Amino acid sequence: SLTRPCFSQKRNIRTNVRLIMFPIVLCLLLSLIQILVNHELDKPSNRCGCICVDDTNGDGKCEKVCGIDYSTLDQGSSCPIPHPPEWSPLLQIPASQYRAVQTDFFSARDFPNESCKSSGSCPMTIFLTGNNQSLGESLGGNMFSSSSTLNFSDLYGLANNALGSASKPQVSNFLDPAFFSDMPVYHVQSDCRPNSTLSVSVPITSTSLQQEVICVQDSRLWRNSSTDINDQLFKGYRKGNPERKINEIVAAYDFLNSNGNNYNVSIWYNSTYKNDSGNVPLGLMRVPRSVNLASNAFLQFFLGPATKMLFEFVKEMPKPETKVRLDFSSLLGPLFFTWVIIQLFPVVLTSLVYEKEQKLRIMMKMHGLGDGPYWMISYAYFLVVSSIYMFCFVMFGSIIGLKFFTLNDYTIQLVFYFIYINLQISLAFLVAAVFSNVKTATVIGYIMVFGTGLLGGFLFQFFLQDASFSRGWIIVMELYPGFSLYRGLYEFAQYAFTGNYMGTDGMRWGDLSDSTNGMKEVLIIISVEWLVVLFVAYYVDQVVSSGSGVGRSPFFFLQYFRKKPLSSFRKPSLRRQGSKVYIQMEKPDVVQEQEKVEQLLLDSSTSSPIICDNLKKVYPGRDGNPEKFAVRGLSLALPQGECFGMLGPNGAGKTSFISMMIGLIKPSSGTAYVNGLDIRSHMDGIYTNMGVCPQHDLLWETLTGREHLLFYGRLKNLKGSALTQAVEESLKSINLFHGGVADKQAGKYSGGMKRRLSVAISLIGNPK
Numbered sequence: 015s016l017t018r019p020c021f022s023q024k025r026n027i028r029t030n031v032r033l034i035m036f037p038i039v040l041c042l043l044l045s046l047i048q049i050l051v052n053h054e055l056d057k058p059s060n061r062c063g064c065i066c067v068d069d070t071n072g073d074g075k076c077e078k079v080c081g082i083d084y085s086t087l088d089q090g091s092s093c094p095i096p097h098p099p100e101w102s103p104l105l106q107i108p109a110s111q112y113r114a115v116q117t118d119f120f121s122a123r124d125f126p127n128e129s130c131k132s133s134g135s136c137p138m139t140i141f142l143t144g145n146n147q148s149l150g151e152s153l154g155g156n157m158f159s160s161s162s163t164l165n166f167s168d169l170y171g172l173a174n175n176a177l178g179s180a181s182k183p184q185v186s187n188f189l190d191p192a193f194f195s196d197m198p199v200y201h202v203q204s205d206c207r208p209n210s211t212l213s214v215s216v217p218i219t220s221t222s223l224q225q226e227v228i229c230v231q232d233s234r235l236w237r238n239s240s241t242d243i244n245d246q247l248f249k250g251y252r253k254g255n256p257e258r259k260i261n262e263i264v265a266a267y268d269f270l271n272s273n274g275n276n277y278n279v280s281i282w283y284n285s286t287y288k289n290d291s292g293n294v295p296l297g298l299m300r301v302p303r304s305v306n307l308a309s310n311a312f313l314q315f316f317l318g319p320a321t322k323m324l325f326e327f328v329k330e331m332p333k334p335e336t337k338v339r340l341d342f343s344s345l346l347g348p349l350f351f352t353w354v355i356i357q358l359f360p361v362v363l364t365s366l367v368y369e370k371e372q373k374l375r376i377m378m379k380m381h382g383l384g385d386g387p388y389w390m391i392s393y394a395y396f397l398v399v400s401s402i403y404m405f406c407f408v409m410f411g412s413i414i415g416l417k418f419f420t421l422n423d424y425t426i427q428l429v430f431y432f433i434y435i436n437l438q439i440s441l442a443f444l445v446a447a448v449f450s451n452v453k454t455a456t457v458i459g460y461i462m463v464f465g466t467g468l469l470g471g472f473l474f475q476f477f478l479q480d481a482s483f484s485r486g487w488i489i490v491m492e493l494y495p496g497f498s499l500y501r502g503l504y505e506f507a508q509y510a511f512t513g514n515y516m517g518t519d520g521m522r523w524g525d526l527s528d529s530t531n532g533m534k535e536v537l538i539i540i541s542v543e544w545l546v547v548l549f550v551a552y553y554v555d556q557v558v559s560s561g562s563g564v565g566r567s568p569f570f571f572l573q574y575f576r577k578k579p580l581s582s583f584r585k586p587s588l589r590r591q592g593s594k595v596y597i598q599m600e601k602p603d604v605v606q607e608q609e610k611v612e613q614l615l616l617d618s619s620t621s622s623p624i625i626c627d628n629l630k631k632v633y634p635g636r637d638g639n640p641e642k643f644a645v646r647g648l649s650l651a652l653p654q655g656e657c658f659g660m661l662g663p664n665g666a667g668k669t670s671f672i673s674m675m676i677g678l679i680k681p682s683s684g685t686a687y688v689n690g691l692d693i694r695s696h697m698d699g700i701y702t703n704m705g706v707c708p709q710h711d712l713l714w715e716t717l718t719g720r721e722h723l724l725f726y727g728r729l730k731n732l733k734g735s736a737l738t739q740a741v742e743e744s745l746k747s748i749n750l751f752h753g754g755v756a757d758k759q760a761g762k763y764s765g766g767m768k769r770r771l772s773v774a775i776s777l778i779g780n781p782k
Contacts, residue, residue, distance in 0.1 A: 114136075144269030150236065154267065158232045176201070183298040184297065193216045202229075310323060347416075352471075370446070418510045422521045423520070466499075475504060492535070495543060622654070624688055629649070630648070705779070718757050
């Protein structure tokens with residue numbers, strides 16, 4: 015864990031270096047995996063296909079020729095393509111078994127009977143609607159050719175007709191899978207006649223393939239409104255009907271208010287193959303042909319059947335030879351990097367809890383370090399360490415070339431990481447306020463680390479990729495800081511992955527306005543949470559007593575709106591209200607001391623610096639045992655300059671009494687005054703005049719004796735030569751000055767030396 019004993023100590027460099035090395039080692043691991051993946055992708059099966067042609071130079075050697083003509087579908091993406099092939103534009107037509115038919119949830123009579131699936135003769139269905147049914151049906155009738163006998167010798171002879179395929183489109187048009195699979199190409203007609211299946215030639219650069227073309231009949235169905243269309247399109251989706259069947263509609267057209275003067279149309283299309291989950295680059299959609307059909311239908315309706323816009327082919331832009339690459343850091347980045355960043359949380363948490371468990375925080379508080387300065391210095395220290403940690407993480411990842419870092423805008427990364435580490439530190443302060451045991455805090459901290467990563471990678475990411483999942487629920491889940499972190503890293507990863515694949519930049523500030531980009535909402539959420547959690551953490555720390563002293567009233571902040579009270583808080587008429595009365599025979603000296611206290615409480619000019627008034631401490635009973643009276647109505651007055659010793663057997667209440675006087679525990683009733691200040695409400699003021707040597711040595715193992723005294727001397731407001739002189743005198747007085755003992759770490763001291771150092775700490779600064 016991170017070593018932070020106090021604010022002036024020498025840091026445990028070895029521990030902190032190990033902490034900062036963690037993300038560096040992880041980046042090296044990802045880089046090594048990336049090298050192995052690239053090596054695998056560089057194998058011949060993933061490179062452009064080649065053949066060895068016959069010897070043409072007479073030297074007995076064949077010539078190696080590479081190109082898309084000699085490549086498989088997997089190899090083709092890496093080939094140089096100076097002249098991309100032309101492909102006939104296609105509609106996305108489902109296979110016969112998935113086409114819309116009449117079912118229990120598709121009860122309309124105009125759907126074909128389900129028996130057509132067994133014969134493979136189901137028509138493809140499109141929906142039509144609009145303000146003018148007559149016009150709409152006429153336009154729909156012009157989309158597809160009437161029945162005819164197919165006798166074309168090549169695919170381009172079908173340019174005037176509507177073709178389609180059930181194959182899955184790729185992310186580019188260099189190779190169309192419709193012509194490289196065992197699936198047929200469909201030719202859509204109003205009526206299919208016998209012998210309407212043929213084989214046509216598909217030219218591909220210097221070679222050609224034979225492709226089977228099958229006629230499929232179109233079925234144009236009119237619907238009264240777009241609402242009806244939406245309802246039936248949804249029911250055709252397997253998650254939209256109780257039988258979970260696919261009943262797919264090819265397309266739908268809403269001709270709206272089209273007439274002789276204007277043409278408006280909305281087109282529905284199936285985006286299943288778009289792959290907009292973010293895991294892979296977006297797939298192409300076979301939409302252009304649907305638009306072309308609607309445009310030609312309008313032209314033919316008003317200008318005659320001979321008028322149309324020919325849509326002969328689609329093709330890609332030329333490309334050079336490329337290597338297949340998979341950015342491994344972007345794929346695993348959200349999970350691994352979530353663990354890297356949240357790793358800081360248990361480090362900060364255990365450091366804070368350690369100081370409370372070892373009573374180091376209360377020790378600093380007793381010597382004058384208030385809660386406000388403690389928070390500011392601790393927060394600043396953790397922020398500096400976290401910033402260095404994140405800087406090393408990002409810079410080293412960039413140096414070794416991880417696209418996750420190099421492609422995304424560094425200023426966006428800076429803002430995101432800075433806000434999140436502030437939120438994480440604030441959250442650690444909040445959680446630390448309710449823990450006083452380091453082991454428990456450590457277990458909880460690392461459960462949060464690994465649990466957040468696993469839930470983010472295997473649950474939260476699933477919801478992010480599900481387009482049907484409510485965006486509102488996503489935002490609710492992001493209120494948990496770990497999921498906000500995962501969402502931000504997920505967005506970086508998706509932009510880096512796509513940028514690496516497409517040869518473009520990653521995330522830029524302009525991308526935050528994209529409706530699918532969740533980074534903007536994440537930045538807003540973590541910014542607001544940072545401020546809210548910080549204030550709540552400070553409030554809980556002040557109210558809950560868990561090792562940092564007695565908790566304050568839940569309404570302690572109201573005191574800042576009240577008038578400043580007088581220096582004396584002695585109110586005899588109120589001092590015993592609400593206390594229990596125990597009748598017992600008091601010894602004469604006890605009665606005498608009580609009477610003395612009574613008189614002193616009535617005298618506002620008393621010189622007694624310490625007055626205990628009926629001070630009691632009762633511990634509640636446990637496991638059926640009665641409550642235990644540790645301090646039973648102690649009244650005591652100590653004059654200025656008196657050396658007072660308290661004696662008694664084990665369990666007499668000595669430790670409980672001292673603990674109440676120094677603010678470790680709260681009295682059950684009664685109170686005590688130190689220089690006129692009530693221990694129940696003004697311990698911060700009392701600490702400025704108090705020196706405490708605890709029962710057990712509360713020392714930092716890595717600090718020297720001199721550094722301990724310098725630190726506590728500064729807390730007592732000693733500076734410069736006065737501080738140096740006070741430290742040297744203290745070291746001499748406890749015999750730790752000579753022989754270099756003062757500059758040895760306290761962890762190497764003997765028990766007696768530690769005890770003497772604790773005494774010197776309690777006396778430095780001349781406490782009253």
